[in-house]
Amino acid sequence: MVMLLLISMKKIKELLHLFWVFFKVGLFTFGGGYAMIAVLENELIDKQKWMDKEEFLNMVAIAESTPGPIAINSATFVGYKKAKGIGASLCTLGVTLPSLIIITILSFLIEKFNLLEIDYVNYAFRGISACIIFLILFAGIKMFISLKKDLISLSFLFITLICLILFSIFNISFSTVFYILIGGFISLIIFSVNKLVNKLKKGDKN
Amino acid sequence: MLSLFWEFFKIGLFTFGGGYAMIPLVTETAVNVFNISNETVLNFIAISESTPGPIAINMATFIGYTTYGVLGAIIATLGVILPSFLIILLISTLIKNLLKISYVQAFLSGVRPVVVGLIIGTGIILFIEIIFGIQTIDSTFSFDYKSLMIFSIIASISIMYKVIKKKFISPIILIIISALLGIIIFGVF
Numbered sequence: 001m002v003m004l005l006l007i008s009m010k011k012i013k014e015l016l017h018l019f020w021v022f023f024k025v026g027l028f029t030f031g032g033g034y035a036m037i038a039v040l041e042n043e044l045i046d047k048q049k050w051m052d053k054e055e056f057l058n059m060v061a062i063a064e065s066t067p068g069p070i071a072i073n074s075a076t077f078v079g080y081k082k083a084k085g086i087g088a089s090l091c092t093l094g095v096t097l098p099s100l101i102i103i104t105i106l107s108f109l110i111e112k113f114n115l116l117e118i119d120y121v122n123y124a125f126r127g128i129s130a131c132i133i134f135l136i137l138f139a140g141i142k143m144f145i146s147l148k149k150d151l152i153s154l155s156f157l158f159i160t161l162i163c164l165i166l167f168s169i170f171n172i173s174f175s176t177v178f179y180i181l182i183g184g185f186i187s188l189i190i191f192s193v194n195k196l197v198n199k200l201k202k203g204d205k206n
Numbered sequence: 207m208l209s210l211f212w213e214f215f216k217i218g219l220f221t222f223g224g225g226y227a228m229i230p231l232v233t234e235t236a237v238n239v240f241n242i243s244n245e246t247v248l249n250f251i252a253i254s255e256s257t258p259g260p261i262a263i264n265m266a267t268f269i270g271y272t273t274y275g276v277l278g279a280i281i282a283t284l285g286v287i288l289p290s291f292l293i294i295l296l297i298s299t300l301i302k303n304l305l306k307i308s309y310v311q312a313f314l315s316g317v318r319p320v321v322v323g324l325i326i327g328t329g330i331i332l333f334i335e336i337i338f339g340i341q342t343i344d345s346t347f348s349f350d351y352k353s354l355m356i357f358s359i360i361a362s363i364s365i366m367y368k369v370i371k372k373k374f375i376s377p378i379i380l381i382i383i384s385a386l387l388g389i390i391i392f393g394v395f
Contacts, residue, residue: 026259028378034328036260039377046374058305061317062297064324068218068290069260076294088298092291096283099259103267104279106257120389127388128381129336130356135377137329138364143322153319160323161330168331171342179320187316188309 018087021048022075022094029071035132036071038139050078053146065180071095152190156183210278213239214266214285232265240273262286333357352395356387 025043029036037060044050051059063073072092079091147153160179167174213235233251236242254264263283270282297304304310334340337357339348360380367375 024378028258028381029260030255030258030381034325037325042374042377057318057321058314060321061314062301063294064321065317066290066293066297068287068293069262071260071263072287072290073294076291077298080295080298085295088291088295092287095260096263096287099257099263100267100279100283102257102259103254103264104271104276106253107268107271107279110253120393123388123392124385125388126353126392127356127384127386129332130353130388131360131380131384133329133332133336134357134360134364135380136325136332138361140322140326140329143325147319147322148315153315156316156319157323157326160320161327164324164327165331169334169340169343171344176324179324180317183316183320184313185316188313190316191309191312 015083015086015090018079018082019090019094022079022091023098025075026071026095026098030128030132034136034139036074038135040074041139041142044078050082053143057143057147061180065177065184152187156187207274207278207281209239210270210273211281211285214270214282215288217266218262218286218289232262232269236269240269242269242272246272352391355391356384359387360384 021043025036025039029039041056045053045056059074059077060070063070063077066073072095075091075095076088079087079089081087083090144157147157160183163174164179166172217231217235233244233247236247236250237244250265250268251261254261254268257264263286266282266286267279270278270280272278274281305314337350337354339345339350360383363383364375364380367373
């Protein structure tokens with residue numbers, strides 16, 4: 001009986017920890033998806049050691065190629081991995097709650113006082129923008145270092161990079177999901193062709 | 207109230223690749239379905255980008271609150287997260303076997319470098335936009351040395367911390383420092 005209680009206590013503590021980690025992630029990521037990846041990478045790989053870099057990149061790849069905010073996708077994914085359905089629900093709730101609470105309070109304050117007119121609030125936000133740029137670049141470079149660097153991977157990376165920047169400067173809209181799908185399918189085709197060629201070669205030898 | 211839930215469920219279901227992709231769809235819904243003015247929506251976007259949390263959730267909470275108060279905020283947020291939650295849950299239950307299939311591995315090995323390219327590219331685009339004021343080819347050049355100063359200070363702190371402590375500084379601390387730097391550098395000088 002005592003044992004059972006201890007086990008369930010431990011389980012509850014683990015679940016609360018899961019919730020808390022994602023609550024923190026939700027509380028401290030500004031500026032959406034890619035900034036979120038920087039915080040998640042630090043939290044999941046370096047601090048909690050819940051996954052290695054390869055697994056993390058797989059998770060981001062899945063989160064990016066399915067609908068919905070990356071934050072929610074990642075939270076559900078990690079939560080399920082750690083504690084099935086309950087974990088997935090708790091992590092998703094954790095990452096959502098800070099926004100829900102902050103924005104509700106803010107909506108109320110904006111209605112009451114003209115919060116946005118205050119200069120110092122603006123200055124703090126401008127400082128944060130500069131920091132977010134650094135965080136995104138830094139996360140990208142860290143991921144680049146752990147990436148397998150063969151010719152195909154590198155050309156995929158640089159073509160994406162150059163197209164993204166050019167399209168942005170020339171104001172051409174091209175959804176990021178297309179880059180992801182194109183990369184995935186080209187890689188799939190290369191893989192299938194290689195497999196076929198190998199099969200044919202084997203056939204020749206026999 | 208049900209239409210609030212349904213509209214945001216659709217937004218959650220049809221936006222791939224995170225925050226920025228959903229902005230056009232949310233704007234359209236807010237203006238046409240909920241009669242919120244274009245200017246108000248633009249303000250919402252600015253605040254959503256500079257407050258914590260995913261933009262999608264922030265926007266849903268905002269529009270929900272504006273239309274039906276606190277209950278509206280909860281319902282719109284629930285609507286926008288449910289599609290992701292259900293889809294990832296489905297994939298997660300399949301994933302152990304899914305990741306072992308060689309074709310799935312081949313697909314993901316193509317997606318991984320693209321994702322890294324997208325992240326670095328987004329960083330470079332934001333850098334050009336905020337430091338040099340260039341958003342598209344038509345924008346006029348304006349050099350924001352104060353932002354560049356904050357960027358350099360944050361970068362130095364982060365790199366020095368790594369060299370001295372042999373581990374990475376938490377992004378949370380960097381964000382707090384940068385907010386203070388913003389107040390000091392933009393406010394005092």
